[in-house]
Amino acid sequence: MRRRQVLKLLPLGLAVALGTFQVGSAAPNGSVRFLAVSDTGSGDANQRAVGAQMAAVHRQRPVDLVVLGGDNIYPSGDMALIGATFQRPYAELLAAKVPFHAVLGNHDIRTDNGDPQVAYKPFGMKGRFYNLRRGDLELFMLDTNNNADWARQLSWLRSALAGSTAPWKVVVGHHPIYSSGYYGNSSDLRGKIGALMQRYGVQLYINGHEHNYERSRPIDGITYLVVGGGGAALRPILPTDQSARAVSAYSFAEIEASPKELSVAAWNSSGQLIDRAVIARR
Numbered sequence: 001m002r003r004r005q006v007l008k009l010l011p012l013g014l015a016v017a018l019g020t021f022q023v024g025s026a027a028p029n030g031s032v033r034f035l036a037v038s039d040t041g042s043g044d045a046n047q048r049a050v051g052a053q054m055a056a057v058h059r060q061r062p063v064d065l066v067v068l069g070g071d072n073i074y075p076s077g078d079m080a081l082i083g084a085t086f087q088r089p090y091a092e093l094l095a096a097k098v099p100f101h102a103v104l105g106n107h108d109i110r111t112d113n114g115d116p117q118v119a120y121k122p123f124g125m126k127g128r129f130y131n132l133r134r135g136d137l138e139l140f141m142l143d144t145n146n147n148a149d150w151a152r153q154l155s156w157l158r159s160a161l162a163g164s165t166a167p168w169k170v171v172v173g174h175h176p177i178y179s180s181g182y183y184g185n186s187s188d189l190r191g192k193i194g195a196l197m198q199r200y201g202v203q204l205y206i207n208g209h210e211h212n213y214e215r216s217r218p219i220d221g222i223t224y225l226v227v228g229g230g231g232a233a234l235r236p237i238l239p240t241d242q243s244a245r246a247v248s249a250y251s252f253a254e255i256e257a258s259p260k261e262l263s264v265a266a267w268n269s270s271g272q273l274i275d276r277a278v279i280a281r282r
Helices: 014-018 045-060 078-087 091-096 112-119 150-163 187-199
Strands: 032-037 064-066 100-102 130-134 135-141 167-170 204-209 215-216 221-227 243-247 249-256 261-268 273-280
Touching: 032 045, 032 221, 045 091, 045 221, 045 249, 045 261, 100 135, 135 150, 150 187, 167 249, 215 261, 215 273, 221 249, 221 261
Parallel strands: 032 064, 064 100, 135 167, 167 204, 204 221
Antiparallel strands: 032 249, 130 135, 215 221, 215 243, 249 261, 261 273
């Protein structure tokens, strides 16, 4: 029987003075640090401000990769806008050769069903769904759109999760499963992948679609992290009983997978810490 996930929230004022998020520190040996952000593709000053703070984090604490949670190009996934919505906001990270890995959002599939984004090498997509192993971390990147090939994707996800030996398993999709925002909880998406994530020990699900930041309390051993503050117009959010932290802010998450724990910090577009938590090994 798996032990329940333990989530510890430290006071925000201690965030830059403790542990893995100490200013200027590199990830300890065996650790993987990455940034996660979604609903980025506005191409405006808000996206550029978030991108600048992401670059600042990388300068202080080098990251191994960046995860884009979909809606990478507003309003319709048109690759003609790639300069404003990707190359310019993340110019410093791209110049530093930090790899990006994206999934498709509902706006992205409005142009040729998102195929041009899948083919765009800087988005790091090995397909419409794919996995990445980095040290103790494995990321399972999904297409959660309604028109996805769910039969093939679920068969792949079941096999990929079952075969994974990674201590940390993180699933990334554009749409929320648990959310206190505009769209709320999704019984449909939970029905598709919830049981698989529980069965195979997934600790974290990352999504966007909601234009805010929210970290859930552990639900059946899984933490649900909304990182939709990447640039699109913000929406209000009212915390509910399932919320550990919820805030309407342009923001992104910094996540570190070490041999013993999964650390989450969230930063707004002004560089202020808005959340910090540690997820212990099951």
